[in-house]
Each structure stands twice: as C-alpha cells, then as structure tokens.
Amino acid sequence: MRRVGAVSAGWRRDLLAAGITRAQLQSADWVSPHFGYHRSTGLRDEVRQRIVDVAAVMPPEGVLGGWASAYLQGVAFLDGGWAAPGTASGLRGEPVLVVLPPDRRTGRSDISSLRAALDPADVVEVGGIRCTNGVRTAFDMLRLAPDLTEAVVGGDCLLHAGLTTAPGLARYADSHQGRRGVRQLRAALPLLEGLAASPPESRLRLLCHQAGLQNILVNVPVYDLDGTFLGIVDLLEDSTGLSLEYDGEYHRELGQQTRDNHREERLERVGLTMLRVTALDMQEPGSLVRRIRQAHQACRSDPAPRQWVHQLRAA
Known part of the structure; x- marks a missing residue:
C-alpha cells in the first residue's frame, strides 16, 4: 500500500497483504476508481480526489500539470470544471493534464497528455x-x-496565488521559444493582473477593455477626503469614478447583501457610480459590454463631484 495525496490507496493485492480485508474493500469506506485499484473515501474534496485517482495510474515518469497542478498547490478556482453542479453525476470536466517524456504515450480518456521534456527544476512534489x-x-x-x-483567467489565478510572476513567466517563455501556443502566452502577459481575486473578476475586467475602459484598477481601497475607509471596489475606472462589482453567489446571503447595500451607499455618496454585474449578465457579454460603455459615457458627460481617494495596492 502507498500514500497518494495523503489518502490510503493501493492495488488490491498490496492492500490485502497489508491487512485490509476483502469485506473492508467492498464496504462504503473504500472505492475502486480503476480495475484492481482501491482507495479510501476519507478525502471529501471531490476535485482533489479526482486528481489523486489519476495520479495513482499515470505512468511513473508522468508529472501532473495544468489546472490539476495548480489546484493541488492551492489555486481552488482552477478546478477543471469538476466543482460545477452536476459533475458528480456524470457531466465531464476537463481531463487531468499529465506531462510525459516525448517518447511516452497514454491512452487513458481521463488523462490529457502533453509530451515534453521537463527540467528537474520544473517539478515539485505536493x-x-x-x-x-x-x-x-x-x-x-x-x-x-x-x-x-x-x-x-488562468494567469490571473496563478499570479494571485503567488505561484509565479509575470516577469518570471516572460523569462521562462523566452527560454522555451518555438513551443506551441507561446504567441498566445505573450499576448496574455500584458493583460495579467495579480490583484484579480476570482475568474469572474478577470473576465469582467477584459469586458471593460472591450468597452473602451483601459485603465482599470482592481480591488482598490477607497476613502473619503477625511481618510475614512469606505470599502474595496472590484474594478474602478479612476478618471470617471465608474466602479464595477461582481456579485457572486455569496452576495445573495441576506447579511452579505445588507453589508453590500450599505457599502454601496457610502461609495455613491462620495461620487462613485456603481455598476453591479451577476453571473447572468456574464452570459450575455455583448449586452454587458454595451451596458458598461453606456455607464462610462454617462459618467464622462455628467461627472459627479469627486469626494473620494483610492490607495493603490501591490500585486
């Protein structure tokens, strides 16, 4: 038996030799995600468990990459879509990416393989x-x-978690020129923002760019002119005072909704214009871009007296 991802797991013969009985393996305390392979159900994180299940059967030379690597290193937002409602009942999320040596292949449907030579410094154990x-x-x-x-979106999450930096990523790309997709990576680099706290914030920020708002500040503390802290706004266009707030699921809780309303009143009293955005709005990006553009134009044509200041934050 071996420990995989801090969960007791192993092949049937090894588990039996270690003293686990057949009756135990057939009980609800154990599951068999692969033929002949069993693991305990002690780990309640279904996304992590899916990663662990793949790690148990990937080739010995394999290295987990992509969203699964990020998730194990603490980036909970990058879950491959497996935390979405319904995935547990059979809907598919993204396969787990496994980096293999150039001469190795795997035919497993739950593994997306990337054949590449890794430097030992590219690998960590989690x-x-x-x-x-x-x-x-x-x-x-x-x-x-x-x-x-x-x-x-992925780059913002990794920067926010402190797993890399934009300059570090640029240097790594420079030393790996000619790889597939590097052009897209280079296009993404100037758009990255480590202060973005969630994927919806990143997507909303990019929609603001489409609407013509280029100088967007992210998660900015705002104060009145006496220095009283009023709140942190998700996105702020400094020149006009247009503030955009993404309302996730937790904002629907009555206590949080009440706090949001009070904060919004404080911010509007000092001259900010608040634009609230929900997941439903994000499903119609074209309409949302037009709405942002209209709000921005209204702020420019009829500016409110500026009675606020903001404090820039380091990423």
Whole structure:
C-alpha cells in the first residue's frame, strides 16, 4: 500500500497483504476508481480526489500539470470544471493534464497528455504527487488555453496565488521559444493582473477593455477626503469614478447583501457610480459590454463631484 495525496490507496493485492480485508474493500469506506485499484473515501474534496485517482495510474515518469497542478498547490478556482453542479453525476470536466517524456504515450480518456521534456527544476512534489512548478504550470496553462480570455483567467489565478510572476513567466517563455501556443502566452502577459481575486473578476475586467475602459484598477481601497475607509471596489475606472462589482453567489446571503447595500451607499455618496454585474449578465457579454460603455459615457458627460481617494495596492 502507498500514500497518494495523503489518502490510503493501493492495488488490491498490496492492500490485502497489508491487512485490509476483502469485506473492508467492498464496504462504503473504500472505492475502486480503476480495475484492481482501491482507495479510501476519507478525502471529501471531490476535485482533489479526482486528481489523486489519476495520479495513482499515470505512468511513473508522468508529472501532473495544468489546472490539476495548480489546484493541488492551492489555486481552488482552477478546478477543471469538476466543482460545477452536476459533475458528480456524470457531466465531464476537463481531463487531468499529465506531462510525459516525448517518447511516452497514454491512452487513458481521463488523462490529457502533453509530451515534453521537463527540467528537474520544473517539478515539485505536493502530497506525494509530482507536479509542475508554478512557472511551468502557468507556461502550459496560458499557451494551451482555448482562447486568450481563458489564458488571462488562468494567469490571473496563478499570479494571485503567488505561484509565479509575470516577469518570471516572460523569462521562462523566452527560454522555451518555438513551443506551441507561446504567441498566445505573450499576448496574455500584458493583460495579467495579480490583484484579480476570482475568474469572474478577470473576465469582467477584459469586458471593460472591450468597452473602451483601459485603465482599470482592481480591488482598490477607497476613502473619503477625511481618510475614512469606505470599502474595496472590484474594478474602478479612476478618471470617471465608474466602479464595477461582481456579485457572486455569496452576495445573495441576506447579511452579505445588507453589508453590500450599505457599502454601496457610502461609495455613491462620495461620487462613485456603481455598476453591479451577476453571473447572468456574464452570459450575455455583448449586452454587458454595451451596458458598461453606456455607464462610462454617462459618467464622462455628467461627472459627479469627486469626494473620494483610492490607495493603490501591490500585486
């Protein structure tokens, strides 16, 4: 028996030799995600468990990469879509990326393989599982993302978690020229923002760019002219005072909603214009871009007296 991702797991013969009984393996305390392989159900994080299940059967030379590597290193927002409602009942999320040597292949449907030579410095061990380090994880995620938006979303998450830096990623890309997708990675680099606290904030920030708002500040503390702290706004266009707030699920809780309303009143009293955005709004990006553009134009044509200041934060 071996420890994989801090969960007791192993092949049937090894578990039996270690004293685990057949009756135990057939009980609800154990599951068999692969033929002949069993692991305990002690780990309640379904996303992590899916990663652990793949790590148990990936080739010995394999190294976890992409969203799975980021998730194991603390980036909870990058879950491959497996934390979305319904995935547990059979809907598919992204396969787990495994980096293999150029001469190795795997035919498993739950593994997306990337054949590449890794430097030993590119590999870290997390809970007994070999993973690509932060900069290599970012390198692969940004260049292999399906589009520029998703590349920026992934990059923001990795920067926010401190797994890499934009200059470090740029240097790594310089030393790995000619790899597939590096052009997309380079296009994403100037758009990255380590202060973005969630993927919706990153996507909303990019929609602001489409609407013509280029100088967007992220998660900015705002004060009145007497120095009283009023709140942190998700996105702020400094020249006009247009503030955009993304309301996630937790904002629907009555206590949080009440606090949001009070904060919004304080910010509006000092001259900010608040634009609230929900997940439903994000499903219609064209309409949302027009709404942002209209709000921005209104702020420019009829500016409110500026009675506020902001404090820039380091990423």
